[in-house]
Amino acid sequence: MDIGKASSAGKWIARLLAACGIALFAWMLWHSFASASSYFESGPLTVLLLTAGSAAAVLLLLGFASRYAGRGVFLVVVLAAAISARLIWIVTVDTQPVSDFLDMHSGALSAASGDFSFGTNDYFTRWVYQIGFTLYEALIITGFGTDLIVLKLFNVLFQAGTVVLVYLSAARAFGETGGRAAALLYAVYAPNIMMCSVLTNQHISVFFFFLGVYVLIRRGLGGKADWIAVGLCFGFANLMRPLGSFFVIGLVAYIVLFKLLPGFRERKWIALAVKTAGAVAVYFIVQQSASFALVQTGVILHPLSNQEPYWKFMIGLNPDTNGGWSYDDTVYVLQFPQGEERNRAELELLKQRMADKRQVGALFLSKAKSMWGAEDSAPMWSIPEQNRPALQKKLIQTERVQYVLLAFFGLIAMTVMAYRGASAEASIFVLLLLGYAALHIVIEVQTRYRFDIFPCVFILQSLGAAVLLDTFKRRPRGANEAPSVRS
Template sequence: MMSNQTIADRTTTPPDEALPVRTAPGTGAHVLTRVLAVFGVALFGWMLWHSAANTAVFFDGGWTIALAMLGSIAAALLLTSVADRWMKRLPFVAVLLLATVGLRLAWVLAVDTQPVSDFLDMYAAGVSAANGDVSFGTNDYFSRWVYQLGFAFYEALLIKLFGNSLLMLKLFNIAFQAGTALVIYRTAALAFNDTCGKMAALLYALYVPNILMCSVLTNQHVSTFLYFLGLMLLIGRSFSGKAGWLFVGLCFGVGNLMRPLGSFFLLGFVAYVVLIRLVPSIRERKWPALAAKTIGVLAVYWLVQQGASFALVQSGVTPYPLSSQEPYWKFMIGLNPQTNGGWSYEDTLYVLQFPLGEERNRAELELLKERLRDKRQVAELFVSKTKTMWGADDSAPLWSMPDQDRPALQKKLIRAERIEYLTMALFGLIAMAVLAIRGRGSPEASLYMLLLLGYAALHVVIEVQTRYRFDIMPCVFVLQSFGLYAAYAVFKRRWGVSAAGG
């Protein structure tokens, strides 16, 4: 919170004090921060440029977009001022939870979203499992994507405990998003400062796709909460304690049972430890403890996966281990120029003619190699995919309203999402520029830059959907909050100079 110093005093605040941020120890960490921030400038600049082009499709003219953007920026700065000056932590948490839960509950009650596609397969499996029938484990869907069984049994547990109600499952979606909002608040506060934490969480609460997806029975609600809870524990004091590593490993392990992104977050975790935490630990002679905790996280994660896989196989639910039986599928789809790296019905029909196992994997690998032969086409596809992944409008309205003929409402929701996304891309660009110029930043911020950049790189080669942004958007909320705070600090100083002078 701000002190009670006078406006004239605040105008003399040195630049580094005006933008408080925990500093990563060591010259090497500063270099890494600067390198990551430069790549971050490129990514957020890409997001801003291509999302601006996409946004123009949904508005009547450039002036409309400009006015909407100015209104959004002004609203964000006003909220930052209110949060910084007048909202203590506990009242803010109350407001945050009220906004998060209230908006999502209103949407869930107003729009009757029925499960479709993969969500329907997992929900139907959950209903069957709750009734004691687990024969679905050997059907074609769960034989191909065995890792989806974890979420199906999560839904089965809720159905068993609370009855077969879509509303009840959606209420748990809201609960997990509320938990994620709190995690983002704490995370951004650790990475930067408390005001950044407040604004990161508040913008998460107000982000339209998050609200709409609460009525969709996707595994992303649970997994996102668990993965980012694990990251919050990692960068907080608890990881320095005796059992912090255990809870980090459990969060990543159970998160992977819900949605198979565990290997990605584990890789980010190891990169963070090696690149950011290792040198200070060597200097302070604490590296054996850090190495032991890192191994402990990996061991706990492995034990969770092996335990769940063993239980499912031994109970007769599935004959396969808890992993994808088609390791080349995502890459083969991601390199399909006909669908711009998106899901392909033709590819699905092609691979299903081969029996599951080595023969199908060979067929997918051969098609993958064939698509890699035309290097120019591959390069053009990578650029086109990245435009879509980080510039196109979010598909949340399609998933949340798949069978509802309400085009006017959909257009309004898309417009709102586009302006929010553009605003955050702008503040993200400012944040990365400030960190790149200063060359100093917190180790926590470097972790979230690593994850966001790694996720962007991964989706250059694998299947893309704008819905997949959901899984990494907490990194965007955390990082852009520093850009918003930087803009607010500049605005505050300039206003202070004017007031003091006159």
């Protein structure tokens, strides 16, 4: 098993990131185990047994696949299982769009009929960056009709594509076994399956964000057009869901920490810096071009930008909702005209909430516990207002055991990476995950938001599964043999 090669200068950075990763995965394991225990009558013992059984099943499947299934066969089987499970879900569970999903779908129906006046209504005037996904839905509706099942089928396709990207990325970072472990667990993760029936912009954005990341780690921008591809992927993904700035910052941090600093004395750093700047430029060109076109055609009134830059932070520091969405906050800010006056009101409330440092510190811990330890909200979004409590309970129990297993494998992976070092290709996923966790300490949290970064979790935990499998394989040959993990 090979986790790649890292320069001596970059190895200590990788180890430092992995040490922070140990803290995050330990936090996830501790709080998710406690949460999971509350959903079973026998409590911790049941969770422990189910997690151990699940781990054994995963390792047995991986061992069987490594012996009898080649790369192509494995991918076909996993994709078939992933697509089948999602098709069954979207056919049997009639999820109707609600909340923001309803606003965007209603706008898409209008756009498909040639009416773009929705772009100037209260919702899209306030959250103008949602227009990109709305127009994507309108394009699908125009081509294939208004039945919701069509949009859900595209969700399935993008998730299937993400399964492949998770496999390729983990295989690049940790070897073939790692790729298989990541793809297998991503394919069967219950919240992923459930969210396929929800008309969220996360399916398409996750695919393109992580397509950009894979292009980045495949050759480190070494290809002639890699920098263009990364910029285009991040740029298009951001039009679907506004997380582009986060991934662009991650791109720059990765290049600086793992490419430029270790190779600063080499002349090739100049070319790499230029390509990185080019990727960022392409990203911004995509944003500005789309924004200019939509404003000039009258579809939207304002450029594609965040019209309320303090909103997410103001909500994220609300102790009454534990940093979650607040109806009272919404009512409060809507009394002010959109623009500078509303922004000043939000900033003032934000400052008030930051005044009590002790309360803010306690809120940060509580938010981290909720964001990384609580049950996923996928059942709430996929089967709302449906009288199926037994199904919902089973789904939550399944998700809780799967989450504990992911955290357990992830903790092993971070420990191995901290001890032995890791490649830049592996470390970028730690960097992104830690950055995302840090960001959600201060902004609004929902467990649904884990979906956007969870490919990193599946990729990283795959090393833990691979290490355990390698350990069990070697045991009959000698207890003192250690798995081969080069860095």
